[in-house]
Amino acid sequence: MTKRDFFRIIIKLFGLYSMILTLFNFIPSNISNFVMYKEELWFIFIVLGSMFLTVALFLILLFKTDFIIDKLGLDKGYDENIIILGDFKNEQIFKFALILIAGFLIVDNFPRVLFEMINIFKTKSSSNSIYGYEVDYFNFIVGIVNIIIGLFLIANYKILSAYLDKK
Structure with a gap:
């Protein structure tokens, strides 16, 4: 496995994990808060904005992993290009x-x-x-x-x- 493949796996797993946390922890907890703040417009904007940002982060992490690796230079500066994981x-x-x-x-x-x-x-x-x-x-x-x-x-x-x- 190359360094690029390793970082690709790590980034995609982190994206999947962040999506699961968003869907099953963040959204349900904020849905119950809508009952208390249903007339507060600022609260709705904050919750919808933060949900949009987390979904966008998930999509970027899952589908633009090569772009992230290139921009951060994650696969550069190593002595060997291969990781041996058995x-x-x-x-x-x-x-x-x-x-x-x-x-x-x-x-x-x-x-x-x-x-x-x-x-x-x-x-x-x-x-x-x-x-x-x-x-x-x-x-x-x-x-x-x-x-x-x-x-x-x-x-x-x-x-x-x-x-x-x-x-």
Whole structure:
């Protein structure tokens, strides 16, 4: 693997990770803030502007990796042009990263979804919920979506890694 390929993989993985964080952490947390600040025009502009910037950053990192490597000169100044990582190829590194990101999505959201399910069941079966805690349906749905996306990434990691490995 050349230095350029290594930096291409790192930049694309960082772009994918930033997209996942934007979609599943930033957007849901700001959607719940729209309820409080729905009449504040400045808040809407700030949230939409920051979402636009993060999506633009994701698209640049994913589709303009060679431009970034050229402008920053990341592959210049090394003694050798080749990195030896054993038998790993680009697509195998992408597969590993996709499985790792999907695992984080599932492991991070499963306890929250389970807790919300227990709380919903307790609320429906009796007149009260867990002491001091209300059912948060929005976070429950966001957690379920995150788990489904994680399962989707695990189920389709070969197809996605082949797509990410395109030059």
